[in-house]
Each structure stands twice: as C-alpha cells, then as structure tokens.
Amino acid sequence: MASDKAARRVVVTGMGVVTPIGTTVDEFWQACKEGKSGVSELGGFPLEDLKILIAAQIKNFDHKARLKHFKRDRIITLADRYSWFAGVAADEAVKMSGLEMPLADPYRSACIIGSGAGGLVTFETAYRDLFILNKRATHPLTLLRIIGSSAAAHVGIEFGVKGPTFATCSACSTATHAIGIARDYIRDGVVDVAIAGASESVINYGTMKAWQALHVLSPEGCFPFAKKRNGTVLGEGAGILVLESYEHAKARGATILAELRGYGMASDSQDMVKPTVEGPSVAMQDALEDAGLKPEDIQYLNAHGTATADNDINETKAIKNVFKDYAYKLAISSTKSMHGHPLGAGGGIEAVACIKAMQDGFVPPTIGLDEPGEGCDLDYIPNEGRKLDVTYAMSNSFAFGGLNAVLVFGPPPA
Amino acid sequence: MDEVATKIIDILKKHMKEPRDDISLDTALTDLKIESLDLAMIVFDIEDGFGIEIPYNANEEVEAFKTVGSVVDRVKSLIAAKAGSAAKA
Numbered sequence: 347m348a349s350d351k352a353a354r355r356v357v358v359t360g361m362g363v364v365t366p367i368g369t370t371v372d373e374f375w376q377a378c379k380e381g382k383s384g385v386s387e388l389g390g391f392p393l394e395d396l397k398i399l400i401a402a403q404i405k406n407f408d409h410k411a412r413l414k415h416f417k418r419d420r421i422i423t424l425a426d427r428y429s430w431f432a433g434v435a436a437d438e439a440v441k442m443s444g445l446e447m448p449l450a451d452p453y454r455s456a457c458i459i460g461s462g463a464g465g466l467v468t469f470e471t472a473y474r475d476l477f478i479l480n481k482r483a484t485h486p487l488t489l490l491r492i493i494g495s496s497a498a499a500h501v502g503i504e505f506g507v508k509g510p511t512f513a514t515c516s517a518c519s520t521a522t523h524a525i526g527i528a529r530d531y532i533r534d535g536v537v538d539v540a541i542a543g544a545s546e547s548v549i550n551y552g553t554m555k556a557w558q559a560l561h562v563l564s565p566e567g568c569f570p571f572a573k574k575r576n577g578t579v580l581g582e583g584a585g586i587l588v589l590e591s592y593e594h595a596k597a598r599g600a601t602i603l604a605e606l607r608g609y610g611m612a613s614d615s616q617d618m619v620k621p622t623v624e625g626p627s628v629a630m631q632d633a634l635e636d637a638g639l640k641p642e643d644i645q646y647l648n649a650h651g652t653a654t655a656d657n658d659i660n661e662t663k664a665i666k667n668v669f670k671d672y673a674y675k676l677a678i679s680s681t682k683s684m685h686g687h688p689l690g691a692g693g694g695i696e697a698v699a700c701i702k703a704m705q706d707g708f709v710p711p712t713i714g715l716d717e718p719g720e721g722c723d724l725d726y727i728p729n730e731g732r733k734l735d736v737t738y739a740m741s742n743s744f745a746f747g748g749l750n751a752v753l754v755f756g757p758p759p760a
Numbered sequence: 761m762d763e764v765a766t767k768i769i770d771i772l773k774k775h776m777k778e779p780r781d782d783i784s785l786d787t788a789l790t791d792l793k794i795e796s797l798d799l800a801m802i803v804f805d806i807e808d809g810f811g812i813e814i815p816y817n818a819n820e821e822v823e824a825f826k827t828v829g830s831v832v833d834r835v836k837s838l839i840a841a842k843a844g845s846a847a848k849a
Contacts, residue, residue: 420777421797483807486800 355759356532357595358604360443360588361698362435364545365685366402366581369412370438374695375702377684378710379731384685385567385579391550398563401549402581402686409434419504425491426465431584431691432497432545433504439541440505443588444600448506449539456537457502459586460514460524460544462690463553464494470552497545497584509537513544517745518650519611520544520690521585522753525697526609528589538594543586543694553580560619562654568687569714570651570680571658571722578652581686585694592759602758604701607738608637614748621656621748626664629750630740634668637754639738641669644676644754646709646739648696649726651680652687657744659721666724677734679727683713693743693751700739700755709734761785764810764839765832771805772828785829799825806831812838 361371366384368374377384384402393399409430413423422433436459440447449455468491475481490496495513502511510531514524521544528542557563557580564577587606595602610632614625634641650661658680666673681699688695703709708731715728741753761769765785772789773779775798783792794802796818803814812835816822824834 482813483804486804487797490797 354533354535355592356529356589356606357592357602357758358587358606358701358755359445359590359595359600359602360439360441361603361701362438362442362586363583363695363698364404364431364435365583365688365695366404367685369404369407369434371698371702374698375706378681378699378702379708381711381713381730382684383567383713384581388554394551396551396554396558398554398558398565400565400567400579402568402579403549404582416504418506419500422500422504424487425496425500426468426547428461428465428545428547429497429500431547431582432459432501432586435543435545435584435586436501436505436541439586439588445539445588452506452508454509454538455507456509456528456531456540456542457498457505457507457511458514458524458528458540458542459498459501460520460690461494461497462515462517462520462546463548465492465496466548466553467550468492470550501541505541507541515690516749516751517747518687518689518692519743519745519749519751520693521697522693522741522743522751523611525587525589525606525693525753526611526751529606529609532589532591538591540589541586542589543584544690545584546689546691547582548689549580549582564653567714568653568683570649570653570683570712571662571718571726572715573717573719575653575655575658575719578654578682578687581688583685583688583691583695585691585696585698587694587697604704605756605759606753607756608633608639608754609752610634610636611751613750616748618747619656621660621744623660623663623667625748625750626661626742626744627667629752630664630668630742633740633752633754637738637756639754642672644738644740645734645736646700646703647676647678648700648739648741649678649680650742650744651682651712653680653682658719661742661744662722662724673724676725677709677727678724679710679712681710683715693741693753696741697753697755700741704736704739704755704757707733707735709736764836767809768806768832768835769828771802771809774805775802783828785827785832787828789825789827806835810835810839812842814838
C-alpha cells in the first residue's frame with residue numbers, strides 16, 4: 347500500500363571511500379582526526395606550462411591488488427581510473443554491510459553512482475593519440491572508459507544489481523544527488539537496497555588547464571574559511587554508501603551505521619559560478635524539514651567549504667539564514683581542507699565523514715585555518731578536531747550552476 | 761605454423777583469461793572464450809602488429825573470425841592487398 351511505502355525509513359549499513367588521505371574508511375577517518383593534508387606536488391603526467399602545481403592526488407593506488415578478487419566484472423581493471431575508485435569504494439561498502447550480493451531478488455537493488463565528468467583522463471589520452479601522435483585508432487576500450495555511467499555499470503555488474511542502475515551528474519553535488527535519489531527509491535518502495543555515491547578522477551593536463559583558466563584554483567593549498575584562502579585544490583576519489591530500508595536491514599540482523607533522515611535540494615537558477623544565499627538555504631531547510639528536525643538538533647555540519655572566495659562567504663550566510671543564532675554554536679568544518687575537492691565524489695566522502703563523526707563522537711577539523719576570512723565568523727573547528735557528541739549531522743554540497751543538495755544523517759532507529 | 765599464425769596466436773593468448781598452448785588453426789574462437797569486447801582488443805592489436813586495417817563490424821556475423829585459421833587467412837589477404845596497392849603506387 348502506498349501509505350506503508352511512504353513510511354519506509356532508510357538506513358546506512360555500509361560505506362567505502364577512496365581519498366588522498368586514505369583509501370579505506372578507517373585510514374580516511376584516522377587521517378581526518380589527525381588533520382592530515384592530502385595536498386601534494388602535482389605529478390604523474392608532463393606538467394608542461396601549468397601554473398598550478400599542486401593537487402590532492404591519490405598516489406600509489408594499486409588498483410589491480412584492490413580489484414583482483416572481482417568475480418562478475420572481468421574487465422574493471424581495464425576501465426578508467428574513476429571506475430577503479432568506484433569499484434574499490436563500493437566493494438568496501440558492500441563488505442561492511444554484510445549483504446549477500448546479488449540479492450535473492452536482484453531487481454530489488456539499485457546502483458546509482460555518479461561522476462561529475464566521467465573518464466576525462468581517458469578522453470585526453472585518446473585525443474592525444476589521435477590529434478598529436480597521429481595514431482590510426484583509439485584504444486578499443488576508450489568509449490567504455492569515458493562514459494559517465496561506466497562506474498555505475500561496473501559496480502552494478504560486479505554486485506549483480508538488476509534494478510535501477512545509472513549515474514547522476516551535477517558537478518560538485520553529484521554524490522549527494524545520487525545518495526538522495528537512492529534514499530527516495532528505498533523510501534518509496536522501488537528497491538530495498540542501493541549502492542549509491544560518486545567517483546571522480548580528472549586530474550590531468552587538460553583539466554588543470556581548464557580549471558586554471560577559470561582562475562579558481564589555489565597555487566598554495568586548500569584553506570576553507572581562512573583569510574588566506576585563494577581558491578580550491580583539485581582532488582579525486584570516491585565515496586559510496588550502502589543504503590537499505592530499515593525493515594530489510596533489521597530482518598537480516600545487519601549492523602546499522604546511521605539513518606539517512608533528510609534530503610533537500612534546490613537550484614539557484616541564476617548563474618553558473620556566482621551562488622545565491624537562497625538556493626543553499628532552501629536546500630538545507632528542506633533537508634531539515636524532511637528529517638523532521640529543528641536547526642538546533644544538528645550538532646555537526648560538514649560544509650561544502652571549497653576555499654573559494656565566493657563559496658565560503660556565501661555558505662556562511664546561508665548557514666546563518668537557516669540556523670539563525672544557533673549557527674554560532676554549531677560545529678562546522680570543511681574536510682576538503684584535508685582531502686581536497688574531489689568534485690562529484692565530494693558529497694559521498696563527506697557523508698562518510700558525517701557518519702564517522704556520529705559514531706566516534708568526534709568532529710573533524712578545518713585545517714589551515716589560522717585566521718578566519720572576512721564574513722567567516724562561525725565555529726569551523728579550526729585546525730584540530732574535537733570530541734563532540736553528534737546525534738544528527740548535515741552534509742552540504744553546492745555545485746557550479748547553483749545545484750544544491752543536502753543530506754541529514756541521524757542515529758540508527760531505536 | 762608460419763610467422764603470421766604464430767603472431768596471431770600470441771595476440772589471442774594475450775587476451776585470454778586462461779591462455780592455453782593447444783591452439784591450432786582449426787580452433788574456434790568461441791572455444792577460446794573470446795567474447796565481443798575481447799575481439800575488439802584483439803583486432804586492435806592485430807592491426808597494430810601487422811600495420812593493416814581489418815574491416816570488422818561487431819554487429820555482424822563475421823565468417824573471418826570463426827576459427828584461428830580464418831583470422832590468419834584474412835590477415836594474410838589484407839597484408840597481400842596492402843603489398844599489392846603499395847607496389848602499384
């Protein structure tokens with residue numbers, strides 16, 4: 347019955363990450379607690395005339411070792427790097443969930459794994475081959491590597507997902523939209539289980555040139571909310587959750603990590619790069635209302651916090667708009683200060699940071715925050731994380747184009 | 761087996777999940793568990809290895825790709841055609 351379906355609660359039973367500061371959830375969370383920086387000297391390809399020479403890259407990632415046990419997907423090791431990240435993060439999340447995949451009814455599972463840009467690195471290689479090296483053909487797997495849905499397809503094949511399988515694409519809100527849509531599918535009874543999140547790997551010469559031309563990258567580091575902030579730092583990685591209906595998780599005796607309580611989204615519909623206060627405010631407000639919570643119920647907010655001049659001041663205004671006076675008491679941090687800006691994957695990685703903060707009673711810091719920027723006057727947990735009981739956590743994702751999406755996590759249902 | 765056949769069998773083995781040593785000209789590609797995506801990569805390597813272009817459409821049943829021997833024959837005829845057109849030029 348429709349009324350029963352509308353009441354379905356959605357819980358998180360598994361999570362997986364691949365980030366520059368850790369390629370498992372444990373490693374990543376330990377680094378977050380220590381305030382470790384994942385920003386390093388750019389490398390791995392000829393830097394030629396690049397002016398920005400730093401990034402948050404995942405170095406020494408052994409994809410073959412991490413994917414060799416895949417059984418159903420035989421070619422993921424030949425896929426684009428962004429699919430490797432998705433495969434590894436999904437694998438960790440599914441293992442943590444304890445789910446037997448494929449499900450007995452594989453049509454009751456979904457795999458929604460987005461990517462802001464898909465296989466851009468493959469694209470560049472293919473075009474270099476054709477236009478510079480005058481090769482007669484691209485590698486035969488080029489097309490399959492590039493398409494933005496290949497990570498979702500690879501993961502769906504490996505875990506035998508036969509229900510809705512596709513990618514979302516909304517720049518820096520990609521993972522958050524994927525997780526939100528998966529939540530809705532489970533809540534509405536379309537599926538019982540979903541693997542959801544996003545993956546990104548775009549750091550190459552062409553991408554660096556394109557970002558450089560937009561003049562929003564910092565040559566020094568990612569310092570959200572700081573006076574010295576002068577742009578973001580490109581990152582890469584994946585963040586993926588296993589979501590389940592509460593009934594499904596309970597029936598199989600699963601360990602429930604958190605409840606996905608609320609999801610809100612709103613579009614600025616105004617400008618490609620200049621954000622509004624209204625769009626992010628409405629998205630946060632909707633997520634709160636969807637969760638049935640008041641602003642004061644949230645203890646930790648993982649900010650979008652990109653360290654661009656515009657985002658950080660605008661996000662601060664939007665937080666004040668929604669949380670009013672309580673905004674000054676709310677613990678807020680941008681973990682991008684540590685793992686860089688992994689674009690579409692950001693919301694997935696940051697969702698994991700929120701859930702770990704709740705589990706661990708510890709909120710991660712915004713590192714590099716020696717002096718707050720003008721108009722950035724909230725508690726951004728500067729430089730060192732701290733113990734804090736977190737019952738409810740919010741994760742913000744605000745993308746180019748004004749595409750805003752917000753998640754609210756709560757404790758496992760009693 | 762001649763040089764062309766040996767080279768082609770080496771390429772086939774490179775793309776097999778479990779390479780085996782009993783491949784003959786009569787072996788059917790389906791017996792080698794070579795599927796359409798593998799075939800695309802095999803064609804790519806053969807083209808690179810012999811400097812030829814193999815007209816091949818994965819949507820069509822291609823007789824030339826039924827057995828190892830039929831691939832070898834096809835490649836030999838393409839090499840000969842290329843040599844012929846080069847001689848004329």
